[in-house]
Amino acid sequence: MGLFLQVFTVLVITVSLQGWLPRGCLEEERIALLHLKDSLNYPNGTSLPSWRIAHANCCDWEHITCNSSTDWYLNASLFLPFQQLNGVYLYGNRIAGWVENKGGYELSRLSNLEILDFESNRFDNSILSFVKEFSSLKALYLGHNRLEGIIDLKESLSSLEALSLGGNNINKLVASRGPSNLRTLWLQNITTYKSSFQLLQSLRAFPNLTTLHLEENDFRGRILDDKLQNLSSLENLYLDQCSLDEHSLQSLGALPSLKNLSLYALSSTVLSEGFLHLRNLKYLDLSYNALNNSIFQTIGLCDLNHLQVLYIDDNDLSGFLPPWLANLTSLQLLDLSSNHLKIPMSMSPLYNLSKLKSFYGSGNEIYAEEDHHSMSPKFQLESLYLSSRGQSVGAFPKFLYHQVNLQSLDLTNIQIKGEFPNWLIENNTYLQELHLENCSLSGPFLLPKNSHVNLSFLSISMNHFQGQIPSEIEARLPGLEVLFMSDNGFNGSIPFSLGNISSLQAFDLSNNNLQGQIPGWIGNMSSLEFLNLSGNNFSGRLPPRFSSSSNLRYIFLSRNKLQGPIAMAFYDSFEIFALDLSHNNLTGTIPEWIGRLSNLRFLLLSYNNLEGEIPIQLSRLDHLTLIDLSHNHLSGNILFWMISTHPFPQQYNSYGYESSSHQSFEFTTKNVSLSYRGSIIQYLTGIDFSCNNFTGEIPPEIGNLNKIKALNLSHNSLTGPIPPTFSNLKEIESLDLSYNKLDGEIPPRLPELFSLEVFSVAHNNLSGKTPARVAQFATFDERCYKDNPFLCGEPLPKICGAAMPPSPTPTSTNNEDNSGFMDMEVFYVTFWVVYIMVLLVIGAVLYINPYWRRAWFHFIEVSINNCYYFLVDNLSILYKFGFS
Secondary structure, three states, X not given: OHHHHHHHHHHHHHHHHHHOOOOOOOHHHHHHHHHHHHXXXXXXXXXXXXXXXXXXXXXXXXXXXXXXXXXXXXXXXXXXXXXXXOEEEOOOOOEEEEEOOOOHHHHHXXXXXXXXXXXXXXXXXXXXXXXXXXXXXXXXXXXXXXXXEEEEOXXXXXXXXXXXXXXXXXXXXXXXXXXXXXXXXXXXXXXXXXXXXXXXXXXXXOOOOOEEEOXXXXXXXXXXXXXXXXXXXXXXXXXXXXXXXXXXOOOHHHOOOOOXXXXXXXXXXXXXXXXXXXXXXXXXXXXXXXXXXXXXXXXXXXXXXXXXXEEOXXXXXXXXXXXXXXXXXXXXXXXXXXXXXXEEOOOHHHOOOOOOOEEEOOOOEEEOOOOOXXXXXXXXXXXXEOOOOOOEOOOOOHXXXXXXXXXXXXXXXXXXXXXXXXXXXXXXOOOOEEEOOOXXXXXXXXXXXXXXXXXXXXXXXXXXXXXXXXXXXXXXXXXXXXXXXXXXXXXXXXXXXXXXXXXXXXXXXXXXXXXXXXXXXXXXXXXXXXXXXXXXXEEEOXXXXXXXXXXXXXEEOOOOEEEEOOOOOOOOOOOOOEEEOXXXXXXXXXXXXXXXXXXXXXXEOOOOEEEEOOOHHHHHOOOOOEEEOOOOEEEEEOOXXXXXXXXXOOOEOOOOOEHHHOOEEEEXXXXXXXXXXXXXXXXXXXXXXXXXXXXXXXXXXXXXXXXXXXXXXXXXXXXXXXXXXXXXXXXXXEEEOOXXXXXXOOOOOHHHOOOXXXXXXXXXXXXXXOXXXXXXXXXXXXXXXXXXXXXXXXXXXXXXXXXXXXXXXXXXXXXXXXXXXXXXXXXXXXXXXXXXXXXHHHHHHHHHOHHHXXXXXXXXXXXXXXXXXXXXXXXXXXXXXOOO
16 A cells, blocks of 8 residues: 555656646737637638637647747645655756745655656756755656756765766766765766766766766777776676777776676777677677677677677678677577678578577578578577568578567568468467568468457568458457558458457558448548558548548548549548548549648649639648649649748657658659658658649749749749749759740849759740859750740850841731731720620610719700701801802
């Protein structure tokens, strides 16, 4: 009961503090924003629907960004009522200190407090006076604060066993009467080179240290052994990314008790004295260096009989597996990935390692070797990663048939051939991940005979499987979270049973021969985050709504035969990150609600039959990096568009894999339509509005999109000049404005676009001189400028300043001057139409208004009388000139 009370107290304190720490907007700010919304929506508007009274945290409202920049001060007396308090965790809350109060001296009553986690706050050196009150403290975490200079560890911290001070600006520790029981010390990422080295001189005050973290410090040219040799109890040493060179570790033998050593990312490959005296070493990390085969013959790894974990990944090892690996009989984990080794698929050189549980060999050459019938491995693996570069090995190795403890297996890009190995799932009941992408497997997709509840990740993409997806998949694999089956030959429809896998988060069936209508139950899968059904034969309308899929972020439905309007399908899916509906037969207009998808990064609606104007709401998607509306029937003006300059976020799903590695879509840039896949997507920014009916001028604000890589506005009816602001597109690689009605001169500063590789303004009405033939513009030929009658200069044949050629002879057979200022036929038609309209308007007015009608007839009567008397008075004169 006492233990439960302590744990409960920790949780209460942690949660209760959230009420006064900076977790949302202030109340007066929220009220002001609501008043602002009312004024913008007057009298009956519907803008900003997420700004609601019921939603208290306005930092989550649409288009609102909160900047939590306020430092807070901790009221220490809050802890006094909790006499059984065991730990306080206040990581990353911008706390700068504590509030002085009359009860502060009573903090010593918290005699059970053992853990204080103040990492990543704003504390300075004064925090040490605060923590000295806790005499029972065993673990103190002060990393990444504002500590600096000399740190005096008080005598009262005599029980301290773990201390974290990394990420500060400390250059000396004083602990003459301090924590003699200190076992674990973090001093990583100290700011300066000088302070990093001076700190080592303070370590003699901690003779009982067993674990020392010195990662990410600068020890160039410094000999560390003479500063560490007094640490006779040291078992774990981490020197990752410390710029060590050949002088830094002249004799590792000065640390005979060392069990764990991490030398990740050395600046040199010289370890001349070797590991000969480190007989007790159990953990060794030498990854991400430039170590080759010869260095391992020098450092004597073969004598480390107690070594359990060895990382040598991302080095320059080559050839066959070194024979000394067979001597490491205590080895449990071996990572040789990303080298230049030749590893047999049978893994026979490692058969003697009876304790081996995890082997990572991906990124090497995996080759076929005849299995030794008289030999079998002594190990039972839990993890095996052998993804390669496409080598053919013929068949599954025989040793896999005898493995029963596998939890993760990756054989990606190894050409094995044969059927799906359902026996792997049946033999290994703990199997959780199975990667068999691009393995040349064929035949039907064979399920295990019995239910397998542990398999959560299955990828069989890029094989030659055929037939229908088994309807029993939910009963046999009920724990699936990720299912990738793309690029195969599956046909038929999606089995209804897939919708019953409640844990399914990622689902990829793209590039198969599936058909039917996209089932509506997909929208009810509440855990679904990633959906890719592109490249199939699905027809009919989109499902009415994906309302229950609140976690849905990635939707790829391109290259199908979908019809009808987009309607309300994704109306409530506010978390969507990518939406690809391109290459279908969708009709209607672009719905305004797409503007509510505030997290949208990619919007692809090209190659459909959409019409109408672009909704103004779409221009408010301030995280958008790629939009493709090409090859539709859209009209109206092009809106000022905002391409996001926000850093591309790391999109990790709850199943632990980066989302961008599974995304795939097509986009045309540099006049080539390419399929983009994986991490390259985060660098792709562009706009493609080509092949529509857009009119009006190009908004000059587009020139402010200095991160854009591709801009295509070709094959429209755009008028006006090319905005001079286009010279600001410093990262653009492809700019296509051809087949429009643009006029004026080409901005002379466009040659400053040094990244430009494809450029075209052909088939317009541009005039003046072509841009200077410098830098990238020296590579653009006549085709980039052709069919602009008044454009001159290289590479065009027309020389600027030359006489204009005479107008061509009219070819009309009716001798009309078709090249004149005005078309006379149009003039006559227009004249008579206007004349008749004026008469009709006058008649209508006189018929409707009796006052004007009387005035008009009076005017006519007076005019007739005047004309009559004029003729009578002048009749004698007319006779004189012979008129009768």
